[in-house]
Amino acid sequence: MQNELKRDLKTPGAILMGLGSIVGTGIFVSIAIATQVAGNGIIIAVIIAGALAIFNGLSSAQLAAAHPVSGGTYEYGYRFLGSYFGFTAGWMFLIAKSASAATAVLGCVGYLFYAFGITAGNWFIVGAGLLILLMMTFLVSGGISRSNRANKIIVFVTLLGLAALVVVGLFSNGIPTRPITDAFTNTSGSSILYASALMFVAYTGYGRIATLGEEVSEPRTTIPKAIILAMVFIVILYLAVSLTALQVMGAESFGQTVEGEAAPLMMVAQALSVPVIGPVITFAAITAMLGVLLNLLLGLSRVMLSMARRRDLPGILSKVNLNTQSPAMAVWVTGAIIGVLVLSGDVVFTWSFSAFTVLIYYAITNLSALLMPADLRLYPRWIPASGLFGCLFLAFWIEPTFWISGLLLLGVGLVWHTIARRIKSGKAQ
Numbered sequence: 001m002q003n004e005l006k007r008d009l010k011t012p013g014a015i016l017m018g019l020g021s022i023v024g025t026g027i028f029v030s031i032a033i034a035t036q037v038a039g040n041g042i043i044i045a046v047i048i049a050g051a052l053a054i055f056n057g058l059s060s061a062q063l064a065a066a067h068p069v070s071g072g073t074y075e076y077g078y079r080f081l082g083s084y085f086g087f088t089a090g091w092m093f094l095i096a097k098s099a100s101a102a103t104a105v106l107g108c109v110g111y112l113f114y115a116f117g118i119t120a121g122n123w124f125i126v127g128a129g130l131l132i133l134l135m136m137t138f139l140v141s142g143g144i145s146r147s148n149r150a151n152k153i154i155v156f157v158t159l160l161g162l163a164a165l166v167v168v169g170l171f172s173n174g175i176p177t178r179p180i181t182d183a184f185t186n187t188s189g190s191s192i193l194y195a196s197a198l199m200f201v202a203y204t205g206y207g208r209i210a211t212l213g214e215e216v217s218e219p220r221t222t223i224p225k226a227i228i229l230a231m232v233f234i235v236i237l238y239l240a241v242s243l244t245a246l247q248v249m250g251a252e253s254f255g256q257t258v259e260g261e262a263a264p265l266m267m268v269a270q271a272l273s274v275p276v277i278g279p280v281i282t283f284a285a286i287t288a289m290l291g292v293l294l295n296l297l298l299g300l301s302r303v304m305l306s307m308a309r310r311r312d313l314p315g316i317l318s319k320v321n322l323n324t325q326s327p328a329m330a331v332w333v334t335g336a337i338i339g340v341l342v343l344s345g346d347v348v349f350t351w352s353f354s355a356f357t358v359l360i361y362y363a364i365t366n367l368s369a370l371l372m373p374a375d376l377r378l379y380p381r382w383i384p385a386s387g388l389f390g391c392l393f394l395a396f397w398i399e400p401t402f403w404i405s406g407l408l409l410l411g412v413g414l415v416w417h418t419i420a421r422r423i424k425s426g427k428a429q
Helices: 011-022 025-066 073-080 083-115 122-140 144-173 178-182 189-211 219-249 251-256 264-271 277-309 328-342 347-371 382-395 400-428
Strands: none
Touching: 011 144, 011 189, 011 219, 025 073, 025 083, 025 178, 025 189, 025 219, 025 251, 025 264, 025 277, 025 347, 025 382, 073 083, 073 277, 073 347, 083 122, 083 264, 083 277, 083 328, 083 347, 083 400, 122 277, 122 328, 144 219, 144 264, 144 277, 178 219, 189 219, 189 347, 189 382, 219 251, 219 264, 251 264, 264 277, 277 328, 347 382, 347 400
């Protein structure tokens, strides 16, 4: 049909799409942001966030297998909970992941400028970020096949660079046992929970596999397998890189690296004093940020496509280009929204702002999985119940400025949804 997408993504490609969404801003920027909050407790935060992400990943997997369409929890909320929950999920996703994408853009610029020794004002950083965003939006507007090929290259280069950092750190500084013991001393429970909320966002790229459900072949087997394998790999990777960074620099120094250029792992590489590792990490970081941006443009545009199909957003955004099989209009509008957030020029702001909204989004994911019919369920109900509790619990450990702003934006969205429902019901009569 004219406005349907092509099922062209198999298990390896789906896993790499998930990894491409996860391995990026989270590991190259947000670990340092969370370390700034929790200090040595970052190791505990990584584990707490990883456990919650696994619960959410399993909930997303069974929902996507049962209802494999573009839109992720926006669609699941509509099907299993009703229009207000579905709209809330879509609205929160657009806000949260647009902020995450803006973080990826600014993080990419940070690593680029740090690598070339460029000292620039905020507007120059923003301008460079908007240029990068424009190029990636053009790439994604060409369809899933072109995006999938680019993503495979990006993920390979990124993982190679991170593996090099961990191996060099191991040989230079030994097995990182000190950060593990320090994680249980001089740490605050509230700080660890706040850092866990920040780190949870760093795991949530697995949801991109679900939001691309309409483009995945054999979704009932492919989606759960891809999400689970991606999550197991990423928890191990985050722990390895976090332990390496703390062993090399210490928690206080590593936390401070997020200030200014926002190139934390580049500074870890420089502290190792091994000449070749700096350029390797820089190149890997840049490709990782581009990979995250690519995957977020894909995911956001597909949620926008679903919302436009139901007229929760303007109908023009539901058009699919017949030649590229891409919702090109939705992709370009997504790019424009991200561009507005890039104007802040602050990675800590954009990442923290995304944390609350993404936790609300995944709370609805878990609630949908909890209430789905038994014949569609793949896993026991305690899994989504644990995910639901964890998301709601962590959401309010974030600084009040961010969750209050998130609730206000949610209120605006629900008012819009109520008006749109009344307009649609009036036309139907």
